[in-house]
Amino acid sequence: MRPIPFLTALLVAALLFLAVFKRDDLLAFAQGTAATEAPSPAAPQPAEPIPAETRPAIRVVVLRSIARTIDSAVVLRGETRAARQVEVKAETTGAVISEPRRKGNFVAAGDLLCKLDPGTRAANLAEARAALTEARAHVPEAEAKLAEAQAVLAEAQINHTAAKQLSEGGYTAQTTLLARAAAVRAAEAAIASAEAGLEASQAGIEAAQAAVAAAEREIALLTITAPFDGLLESDAAELGSLMQAGSLCAEVIQLDPIKVVGYVPETEVTRVALGAQAQADLATGETVTGQVTFLSRSADPTTRTFEVEITVPNPDLAIRDGQTASIAIAAQGALAHKLPQSALTLNNEGQLGVRVVEPGDIVGFRPVRVLRDEADGLWVGGLPDAADVIVVGQDFVTAGVTVLPTYREITR
Structure with a gap:
């Protein structure tokens, strides 16, 4: 192994270590000054906190x-609702033989909506009436049989009494007495049979009367009329269409008077009373007035609100079913402050309120509730009779902070 490349690698690694981790010492050595003798820069001192009483x-x-x-x-918030709305349906089967009325037309109570073909219903009625006449004819015959049986019983009882007296004196045979007793029992059985025949005749009359009533009712169902004054919301059934029991003939709605329906929160329900005056602003810009005529005693299980109905006159039928409405129901008066909407703010707990200036120019927070919303401000409750409300800068201060207030004029 050659030592020169290995030494070269060690030298390069040492220079890199000094350049990266001992750069300051290396620069100081290069300048001829020991790194340990270089004056260290003064460490920044933390700023002294400004006392709260000296802050501006x-x-x-x-x-x-x-x-x-x-x-x-x-x-x-609510909507308008027709006072009455019903789908008029057929209760029997038959083809429509009347000209249809068109939707949008006014109908009075009792006006014809659909007329059905009677078919054989008239013949069925005649047959039922004939059966009733025949049943009634059997009654006199049954009554005559009953009277005859009663007369036979009376005669048999007389003969039996006479035979019994003669038998006691020894003037007649015992067999004669037994025969008279048997005659009495036969007469009693005849009376029971005659009474049963009379009851059957009367039952036949009642059955025939029921058949006649059913046939007359079936004929009456052929004429379908309007149940009340109102407007047709749909066309009546077309001429020639086959109607079954439950088939729709027409839909009728009553719009005068009309109802405005809303839902009161459970926190406000005690402030609403039957007969109270109410005003509704419709989405069309029209304002109508009426009275509270219904307040539910049972809350909606989902929303925990109570349904309230306001009856409003609608003689010209200008108000339609299903219009959106903003409802205001008159309630007992309350003390309130009128403030700009911008004065409202939230505290750290998310509670709606306003910030006020308390004695000593100290900021305080007062929760409020909105009573009424108007174009130029809000009426709020929950404040004392007089309050200094911060209307500019309330979002830059918190409770307990000292402020320098500039006052506006008193609200009149």
């Missing part, structure tokens, strides 16, 4: 707000 106070703008009593409305 943050400037904020404060609104001096005075609480006022407002009509605190319960605001909901």
